[in-house]
Amino acid sequence: MFSKHLFYLTSDQLCAYLWQGGRLTGGTRFANTRSGIDDFMDYVDSHNRTAPVYILADLIEEDFQRVTLPHVRGSAARQLLERRLLQQYRETPFRHHEVQGRESAGRRDDLVLLSALTNPSSVQPWVEALEQLQVPLAGVYSTTLLSEDLAHKLKLRDEHLLLVTQQSAGWRQSYFQNGMLKFSRLTPAIDRDGNPINIGVETGKTQQFLTSQRLLGRGNVLQTVVIAPAADTEALDAQCNDGAETEFRFLTLESVASRAGLKTGDDKTEQQAAHLAEPMMLAFLARRKPDTHYTLGDWQRYFKLWRARVNLYAFSAAVTIICAGITGYNLWEQYSADSDAARLATEAAQLEARYRNVMAEMPPRVTSTANMRAAVSVERMLATQSATPLGMATVVSRALETSPQIRLLQLDWKVSLPAANAPAPGQEDNAAAPISSLVAGIPGRAPQVLVLEAEIMGDQDDYRGAVDSMTQFAQALAKHPRMTVEIDKPPVDTRPSVKLAGKAGPQAVASGRAKFTLNLAWKP
Incomplete structure (x- = not known):
């Protein structure tokens, strides 16, 4: 104190x-x-x-005077009080005022007690x-x-x-x-x-x-x-x-x-x-x-300096205590981290020892660990990237849902591979060509081709309706961003180079429904 x-x-x-x-x-x-x-x-x-x-x-x-002053606020109130004090006590610098409330009637002026050491x-x-x-x-x-x-x-x-x-x-x-x-x-x-x-x-x-x-x-x-x-x-x-x-x-x-x-x-x-x-x-x-x-005016300046110095000391002490607390907390955290690191190192050493004991009891390995890891990676790549007809079949299934008049007859799916390499010198001509790695999806998925044969379930004499149904079905397939649709055989071949032939009436029913063939190409 x-x-x-x-x-x-x-x-x-x-x-x-x-x-x-x-x-x-x-x-x-x-x-x-x-x-x-x-x-x-x-x-x-x-x-x-x-x-x-x-x-x-x-x-x-020591003199005391009770006065009433207009009720004002802020700097105007301070100036009014100082001016009134100066008017009341001109001969002394030791002056004091105290606002003691307001009048209950009239304009409710402030009740002020003025005092001074005369x-x-x-x-x-x-x-x-x-x-x-x-x-x-x-x-x-x-x-x-x-x-x-x-x-x-x-x-x-x-x-x-x-x-x-x-x-x-x-x-x-x-x-x-x-x-x-x-x-x-x-x-x-x-x-x-x-x-x-x-x-x-x-x-x-x-x-x-x-x-x-x-x-x-x-x-x-x-x-x-x-x-x-x-x-x-x-x-x-x-x-x-x-x-x-x-x-x-x-x-x-x-x-x-x-x-x-x-x-x-x-x-x-x-x-x-x-x-x-x-x-x-x-x-x-x-x-x-x-x-x-x-x-007191200037007579109080050394006290203001003393108070500023005390506040600086208090602030410095507070900063020192805060820094000491932070340092102690960091030291505690470091101690905890070192303890955790030591515990983890001990556990890692124990697990390493257990792993070596288990591996020592196992029979000799067929291959190295790296080869086993590579085999697992290849198996996962084959499972995720190898060519399968599931993707194209899904697209065709969705298109068939929007075209109920189309009935699927046959699908011919295959992987589009690059041309086979020429036989190596000394290799027999009848030797099998090497299989491309694209079939396995290495390094990426290979393009796929699907030949689709279908018929139109509708009136046999409605050739325009058959052509429109095929066209709508082909457009539904072509909506897929990676699908290319080519009409190989339309239900009615109207090309100039082809002979137009057909039957109408009951005989047309016996000859079968209108059929068409589409070639679908899918690029991954």
């Missing part, structure tokens, strides 16, 4: 604390003088100068000292604005709430309406005569002011919560009497400090925590780490 410098600033002094490991230590005080600021710079220079600094201001010169000389010397030392200043915070978060933390949800705390600067009274800060005042703990301030009387004055400002209506009960040490509760209770419009209740500082997460680290801090609320507020600030309440 990063350490933090926590400085509690009042009008006359600054108290320095160190927050580390969730524990608050220190409590060194520096007067608001030239020598005190020099001692403060020596103190900061002797400690960790890279730790961020949080200044919690508890000043009398005496910048109480803060500016300390800020400039930190700037000179190049210390990262996270922000300047207000105990009043921070008490709004404390009220939410303590679940104080009264409609009209007055939160009273004792701090080194005095008694701080902050008024909340429905959980939103409306007004705050700081009164000294001791009056001019040296007597302790009566809390009940001061609460009455605050209630009168709230009523005059119409923040608290007549008849509304002001719930006053006093945070004080358990040892002082009885004495304070005697000063605070409940009335018709005022109710008091006490919270022990010890219980609130525990809920705020305060862990003291030395006797000096413990003594301060037992009597004052400022260590509790500092611990609450250190745990929440909100954005700065009051604008």
